Amino acid sequence: MSQQKTAAPKAASETQLVARAQRGDEEAFTALFEMHKRRVYSLCLRMTGNTAEAEDLTQEAFLQLFRKISTFRGESAFSTWLHRLAVNVVLMHLRKKGLQQVSLDEVDTSQDEPVKRDYGDNDRRLMGSVDRISLTRAIAELPPGYRTVFVLHDVEGYEHNEIAEIMKCSVGNSKSQLHKARMKLRDWLRQNEGPMTPGEPVTSDQAPTER
Amino acid sequence: MDETRRYRTAECDRFELELDAYMDGEVRPSVPGHLRECVFCKVVFEDLTALRTAARELPLEEPSPVVWANIRAQLSAEGAFAEKGGVWSWFWQLDFLRRPVPVSAFACMLALGCWLTAPQNNPQTKTTASLPTSAGEPTVVRSMVFLAGGEGLEKAVRELEKAFKAREATLAPDVKATYENSLSSLDASIRECNDSLQREPGNSLAHEYLFAAYSQKAEVLSSALEIDEGR
Amino acid sequence: MADRQQQKTIKTTAMPFALGIFLCSLALPGIVLAAEGNRIEKTFEVAPNPRVTLSNTRGQILVRGWDKQQVHIVYSVISPRVEVDSDVIPASGPADKVHFSTHILDPLVSGKDQTADYSLDVPMGTDLEIRDTLGSVKIDKLQGDDATVETVGGSIVVSDFTGHLFVRSIGGNIDVIRAAGRVEAYSITGDLHFVSPTTSKLRATTTSGRILFEGDFPDGGDYSLSEYSGDMDIICPPSASFELNAKTDRGKLENEMPITIRHQPATPLSSANSLFGTHLSGKATVNLKSFSGTIRIRQR
Secondary structure, three states: OOOOOOOOOOOOOHHHHHHHHHOOOHHHHHHHHHHHHHHHHHHHHHHHOOHHHHHHHHHHHHHHHHHHHHHOOOOOOHHHHHHHHHHHHHHHHHHHOOOHHHOOOOOOOOOOOOOOOOOOOHHHOOOOOOOHHHHHHHHHHOOHHHHHHHHHHHHOOOOHHHHHHHHOOOHHHHHHHHHHHHHHHHHHHHHHHOOOOOOOOOOOOOOOEOO | OOOOOOOEOHHHHHHHHHHHHHHOOOOOOHHHHHHHHOHHHHHHHHHHHHHHHHHHOOOOOOOOHHHHHHHHHHHHHOOOOOOOOOOOHHHHHOHHHHOOHHHHHHHHHHHHHHHHHOOOOOHHHOOOEEEEOOOOOEEEEOOHHHHHOOHHHHHHHHHHHHHHHHHHHHOOHHHHHHHHHHHHHHHHHHHHHHHHHHHOOOOHHHHHHHHHHHHHHHHHHHHHHHOOOOO | OHHHHHHHHHHHHHHHHHHHHHHHHHHHHHHHHHHHHOEEEEEEEEEEEEEEEEEEOEOOEEEEEEOOOEEEEEEEEOOOOEEEEEEEEOOOOOEEEEEEEEEEOOOOOOHHHHEEEEEEEEEOOOEEEEEEOOOOEEEEEEEEEEEEEEEOOOOEEEEEEEEEEEEEEOOOOEEEEOOEEEEEEEEOOOOEEEEOOEEEEEEEEEOOOOEEEEOOOOOOOEEEEEEOOOOEEEEEOOOOOEEEEEEEOOOOEEEOOOOEEOOOOOOOOOOOEEEEEEEOOOOEEEEEEEOOOOEEEEEO
C-alpha cells in the first residue's frame, strides 16, 4: 500500500511543532503524527493484541490529542503526555469491552490461572534469547490484565508506581501481576518453542515442594 | 551446586518473591546466593532476563496509512485546521512573533510589504492535476485531493497507475477486466467528489470519500502489481 | 434405389457416431482414473491454534471447522501442469503452520485449466488466511482466531464464523451469515450482504456495490457501513436498540423506524441528507454513510 508522503517542516523541533499545531497548522499536525505514530500504534497493538483494534485506538488517541492540544502547557514532555493519553484510551476501550480483568484489585483473581513451576525441566530453558515474533504472539495470548502490566512495565518502561496510578491499583498488586505475566510468558514460550536441543523429550514435571 | 536436587525448597519460594525486585535493580542479598546454589532457579532467572531484554528490544510497528487518512478527514471535518494558503499563513509560522514588541512591529511592516508583492495564492486554483483514468488517457481536471491533504497520495497513485499499465498486458483477461471495472468505479467516484468540492470546498463527506477513493485505488493497483497468478 | 440410398445414409451418419461412442467408452476409464489420480487427500496433525494459509488462482475453496486437532485437505486439479505444494512448520511433530499453494508450472496453461479446487477441514482456533484470485471461497462453521480471505473476482461466503474476520474482494460479492466476533468486509464493485451478525464490531465498505444488512444490532455493538454510489438496505427487527448516525451527500435517506432525533453535530454537512438519533435506548451504534446511493432503513 502506498504511503502518503507528507511535507515535514525542515528541522522543526517538537516544541515548535506543538506551537504550530495549536494554531491549527496542518503540516505541524502531520509532522507530529509521523513522529509519534509508531510508538502509539505499537503500544495499542501490544495492549490489545489485535491490529484492527490497535489502528482504531491509535486513531482515537491522536484525535483526542489534537482536539486537546491547545490545553498542553509543557509541564511534561509532549511525548509523555501523548503516551499517557494513548494508554488511557486503550484502557477505556478494554473496560468498555467489559473485560473486568483490567481491574487489578487485590482480590480479583478471576484471570489467575495456575502458573506452572517446572522445576524439574532443565532442558526447556529459553537459552538466553527470545524470538521477537514468538514473544509478540505470547504477549497477545496473555489475559488483558497481565498483558497491560507487562506491556507498560517491561515494554514501555513504566515504573510500578506509575502503573498503579494508571490502573488504580496498589504498587504491590502491580508487581505481583507483572511477576505472573512474566512466568506465564515464559511457560508459553517454552511450550511453543519446543525443546531447544533436538531429540530431547519435552516433559513438564510438576515437582512437589519440599519443606 | 546441587544439580540432583529436583524439589522446590523454601529458599526457592523466597527467591521467587524477591526475583522481580532484584531484576528491577533493588538490593536483594539472598538472590545472588541462591542463584549460585540452585540451578533450577538460575534457569528461571536467565529466562526472565532474556524475556525482559527481548521485550525492551521489541521493534516499533507501523500503522497503515488509512489511520492518518481517517484522522485527517475527521479533523478537517471538525474544522481543526487553519485555512490553508492565504497571504498570512507564512507570517504566522515565523518564530519572531515570540520576540519582544519592537520586533513584532517590524514584522507587521514586513508582512505588509510581502502581501503587496507576493503572488496571489488562492487554494481553489492552486493545482491543476492531470488525473489519468483507468483507460489510460489523462484527463486534465482540477484535483481537489490536495484539500484533503493527499497530494502525496495522488502522486503515489499516478506512479502505481504507470506500473499497472506496464503490467496489465500480462494479466489474464478476466483478471484484467475485474481490475479495470474497479478502477473505473473508483475514478468515477474521484471525479464526482472533485466536482462536489469545486462547488463546496467545505463538504466534509466529499473530502472523506475523495481521500478514501484514492487510498482504495492505491490498494487496488498495488494488489494488481503483487498478483503472481501461481507462476 | 431409395432403400439403398437410405441404408447408405444410415451408414454414413451412424457409423461415425458409433465409432465416437466406442472411442469414448475406451477413454472413459482413463478419464475416471485421471480424475481420481488428480484428487489428493492429506491429513496433518496440528498444534493448538495453528496457522493455515492457502494461495490459489482459480477454483473453489471450501473451509469447514471440525473438532479434530488435524487439518484435512482434499484438492483436485484439472491440468497435470498445475501442482499443489504444501509446507508444514515444524517438519515433524504437530504443525504450528500449514501452507498450501497452487503453482502453474506451464505458462501456457490458462483459463479454466488453471483450476484447483480445495476442501479443508480445520480445528477450532485456527488462524486462517485464504487468497483465491478468481475462485470462490466458502467458510462454514469455523470458530477461528483470525480469518483473512481475499479474492480479486471470486465471491466469498462465510457462515457461522466466530472470531476476527477480514474479507476483501475487488469485484466479488461477499456474504457473511451469522458471524460472531468482529467483521471487516471490503469490496470495490461487489455487493455486501450480512445476515444476523452478533459481532461486537462490523465495518463494511463498498464503492459501487450494494449493501444489504438483515438482522439485529447486539447491545454494545459498533456497526459502520459505507458505500459510495450503491444502495444500502438495513432491515432490522422492531426490538433493535441503536444509536443511528446516517448521512448521504446526494442520495436519499428513507427510514421506517421510529427514531428520536438527536442534536445535530456542530459542523453541519452541506447539502447532505442526514439522520442522527436513537431507536429505543440506543444500545448499539450504527453509522451509515453513502455519497450518492440511497440509504433505506426498514423494519422487519
